Amino acid sequence: xxxxxxxxxxxxxxxxxxxxxxxxxxxxxxxxxxxxxxxxxxxxxxxxxxxxxxxxxxxxxxxxxxxxxxxxxxxxxxxxxxxxxxxxxxxxxxxxxxxxxxxxxxxxxxxxxxxxxxxxxxxxxxxxxxxxxxxxxxxxxxxxxxxxxxxxxxxxxxxxxxxxxxxxxxxxxxxxxxxxxxxxxxxxxxxxxxxxxxxxxxxxxxxxxxxxxxxxxxxxxxxxxxxxxxxxxxxxxxxxxxxxxxxxxxxxxxxxxxxxxxxxxxxxxxxxxxxxxxxxxxxxxxxxxxxxxxxxxxxxxxxxxxxxxxxxx
Amino acid sequence: xxxxxxxxxxxxxxxxxxxxxxxxxxxxxxxxxxxxxxxxxxxxxxxxxxxxxxxxxxxxxxxxxxxxxxxxxxxxxxxxxxxxxxxxxxxxxxxxxxxxxxxxxxxxxxxxxxxxxxxxxxxxxxxxxxxxxxxxxxxxxxxxxxxxxxxxxxxxxxxxxxxxxxxxxxxxxxxxxxxxxxxxxxxxxxxxxxxxxxxxxxxxxxxxxxxxxxxxxxxxxxxxxxxxxxxxxxxxxxxxxxxxxxxxxxxxxxxxxxxxxxxxxxxxxxxxxxxxxxxxxxxxxxxxxxxxxxxxxxxxxxxxxxxxxxxxx
DNA sequence: CCTTTCAATCGTTTTAGCCTATGGAACTGC
DNA sequence: GCAGTTCCATAGGCTAAAACGATTGAAAGG
Numbered sequence: 001x002x003x004x005x006x007x008x009x010x011x012x013x014x015x016x017x018x019x020x021x022x023x024x025x026x027x028x029x030x031x032x033x034x035x036x037x038x039x040x041x042x043x044x045x046x047x048x049x050x051x052x053x054x055x056x057x058x059x060x061x062x063x064x065x066x067x068x069x070x071x072x073x074x075x076x077x078x079x080x081x082x083x084x085x086x087x088x089x090x091x092x093x094x095x096x097x098x099x100x101x102x103x104x105x106x107x108x109x110x111x112x113x114x115x116x117x118x119x120x121x122x123x124x125x126x127x128x129x130x131x132x133x134x135x136x137x138x139x140x141x142x143x144x145x146x147x148x149x150x151x152x153x154x155x156x157x158x159x160x161x162x163x164x165x166x167x168x169x170x171x172x173x174x175x176x177x178x179x180x181x182x183x184x185x186x187x188x189x190x191x192x193x194x195x196x197x198x199x200x201x202x203x204x205x206x207x208x209x210x211x212x213x214x215x216x217x218x219x220x221x222x223x224x225x226x227x228x229x230x231x232x233x234x235x236x237x238x239x240x241x242x243x244x245x246x247x248x249x250x251x252x253x254x255x256x257x258x259x260x261x262x263x264x265x266x267x268x269x270x271x272x273x274x275x276x277x278x279x280x281x282x283x284x285x286x287x288x289x290x291x292x293x294x295x296x297x298x299x300x301x302x303x304x305x306x307x308x309x310x311x312x313x
Numbered sequence: 314x315x316x317x318x319x320x321x322x323x324x325x326x327x328x329x330x331x332x333x334x335x336x337x338x339x340x341x342x343x344x345x346x347x348x349x350x351x352x353x354x355x356x357x358x359x360x361x362x363x364x365x366x367x368x369x370x371x372x373x374x375x376x377x378x379x380x381x382x383x384x385x386x387x388x389x390x391x392x393x394x395x396x397x398x399x400x401x402x403x404x405x406x407x408x409x410x411x412x413x414x415x416x417x418x419x420x421x422x423x424x425x426x427x428x429x430x431x432x433x434x435x436x437x438x439x440x441x442x443x444x445x446x447x448x449x450x451x452x453x454x455x456x457x458x459x460x461x462x463x464x465x466x467x468x469x470x471x472x473x474x475x476x477x478x479x480x481x482x483x484x485x486x487x488x489x490x491x492x493x494x495x496x497x498x499x500x501x502x503x504x505x506x507x508x509x510x511x512x513x514x515x516x517x518x519x520x521x522x523x524x525x526x527x528x529x530x531x532x533x534x535x536x537x538x539x540x541x542x543x544x545x546x547x548x549x550x551x552x553x554x555x556x557x558x559x560x561x562x563x564x565x566x567x568x569x570x571x572x573x574x575x576x577x578x579x580x581x582x583x584x585x586x587x588x589x590x591x592x593x594x595x596x597x598x599x600x601x602x603x604x605x606x607x608x609x610x611x612x613x614x615x616x617x618x619x620x621x622x623x624x625x626x
Numbered sequence: 627c628c629t630t631t632c633a634a635t636c637g638t639t640t641t642a643g644c645c646t647a648t649g650g651a652a653c654t655g656c
Numbered sequence: 657g658c659a660g661t662t663c664c665a666t667a668g669g670c671t672a673a674a675a676c677g678a679t680t681g682a683a684a685g686g
């Protein structure tokens with residue numbers, strides 16, 4: 001059974017006339033007749049009484065007509081739905097690592113809502129490796145994660161470079177030391193994210209570069225937990241500058257380390273082969289302009305001014 | 314868009330793999346790929362992210378998948394419904410003229426219900442010309458009407474020949490006359506069916522053959538009305554023997570006319586070109602055996618015995 | 627009875643779907 | 657890394673099926 005046959009069938013049923021049905025379908029009458037006969041043969045029922053003047057539905061024909069209309073309506077709906085781009089490609093799946101998700105995404109999503117009201121953004125917060133798997137499996141449209149990313153199937157667009165800062169409680173001895181070097185951290189207990197966290201990896205590598213293993217006292221799932229522990233002086237940590245928020249000032253001190261600054265770079269990851277949906281494009285466009293504006297409004301501020309002020313406290 | 318393409322599409326969506334989808338559809342992978350591409354081109358959307366390992370639905374693809382499933386389900390339903398002969402061809406439209414419908418059809422339908430419980434019989438009671446039109450237009454499967462029928466497109470199968478009897482009220486003078494000839498009727502007022510009735514036509518022709526016009530005092534739509542008028546002595550009528558019922562005996566007298574007996578013949582009418590449905594066949598078979606049994610059980614009874622008895626009352 | 631209408635049939639042409647073969651990209655395992 | 661494998665797209669030839677044009681034959685209508 002093919003749709004063409006169904007279309008022919010409905011045309012005959014409605015015109016009660018093979019010739020006029022053929023005209024309506026823009027084919028010759030023999031072609032249409034043949035297809036109707038084929039259809040009848042396949043389904044094992046005659047659908048029309050070929051009376052002298054008109055073609056009248058048999059009972060089987062009447063039964064099939066209902067179904068046929070339903071099928072064609074389904075086809076019609078599908079076509080219309082797909083051509084109605086209002087509905088389509090307005091839902092995207094965005095992934096982000098935990099040190100990015102709570103800080104970048106909320107304002108960004110808000111901005112997207114203003115500029116593209118129909119755009120629906122679904123967020124998945126996960127570690128880098130899981131996000132990468134998600135993209136490779138086609139589950140995510142794009143992801144915000146830290147570099148390095150080596151997968152060759154991924155397109156990597158760096159969007160943001162920021163220093164990693166030492167975080168200590170306001171009462172902590174390191175809060176007052178004029179210069180803090182990497183080596184000094186070897187004597188302290190760290191509060192870090194889980195082992196899958198790319199930030200944790202990076203911190204461990206950083207420590208390794210300075211010839212010590214960090215002593216990890218707390219493994220947390222959330223940044224907020226890390227901050228709370230550090231705020232009570234139970235440990236120290238290293239966080240990207242972007243994780244700093246106003247609320248932290250009462251309990252936490254963020255400090256640059258002397259020597260070579262550890263940094264992290266955040267990038268947008270996409271699948272090279274994946275078709276880029278309109279919604280994803282819109283999200284990206286918003287992301288880029290938002291970052292550009294932010295850089296223009298407070299150039300380097302997040303890397304210097306506020307950090308430099310800390311030691312004075 | 315064709316069903317084949319939709320089937321291919323669903324297969325790919327479900328296997329997430331063009332090659333395996335092709336196997337499932339029993340075609341080669343290039344054939345299937347090409348059809349998917351055609352479909353995507355026609356509808357203006359890519360339906361799959363062709364990632365390295367698997368093919369993942371795009372949003373448009375996911376949207377279309379729902380519709381596609383619905384369409385295929387519709388096709389499936391249609392096929393199943395048509396192959397389920399329990400449902401089909403169990404509804405027939407039967408026409409009958411007023412002088413036949415109330416007498417032949419009820420017992421016949423009851424018998425059909427016993428023998429073919431799924432058979433649904435819809436009855437249309439109408440005059441002969443309208444029934445013939447109904448058959449020619451394909452609205453009726455068959456009709457029971459009186460002869461003659463001249464339309465060459467109709468198959469005519471006579472099933473029953475019966476005399477036309479004079480009907481008078483029990484108090485009417487003609488009820489007691491030893492011999493009633495046609496000529497005598499010229500002096501009386503007739504109660505007849507409407508002008509479209511074939512019986513009325515026949516009666517008028519019969520009177521014409523005996524060189525008089527019947528004086529028609531009442532034109533009724535129903536036999537019962539005619540009988541009631543005649544029972545009150547307000548007129549006389551001529552009815553087929555089959556219209557006589559037990560209940561009439563108290564008020565009516567049925568008499569043969571002397572001389573050449575007027576008769577009428579009832580036949581089953583069908584459209585030669587019309588496909589004969591199973592239900593119609595069953596109805597006909599039941600009709601024939603029922604009539605045969607009736608003739609066997611009371612041979613000639615309805616033409617002689619009961620009629621002959623009447624004058625004695 | 628003649629004309630018109632209509633569906634089916636026949637023979638031919640065209641189309642389009644299918645197949646085989648191939649290429650290229652990407653993943654896998656050594 | 658580097659072969660081997662998997663997977664989809666492309667190209668070209670082939671065939672089956674759909675379309676066409678012409679015709680026939682039956683039926684309807686005037």
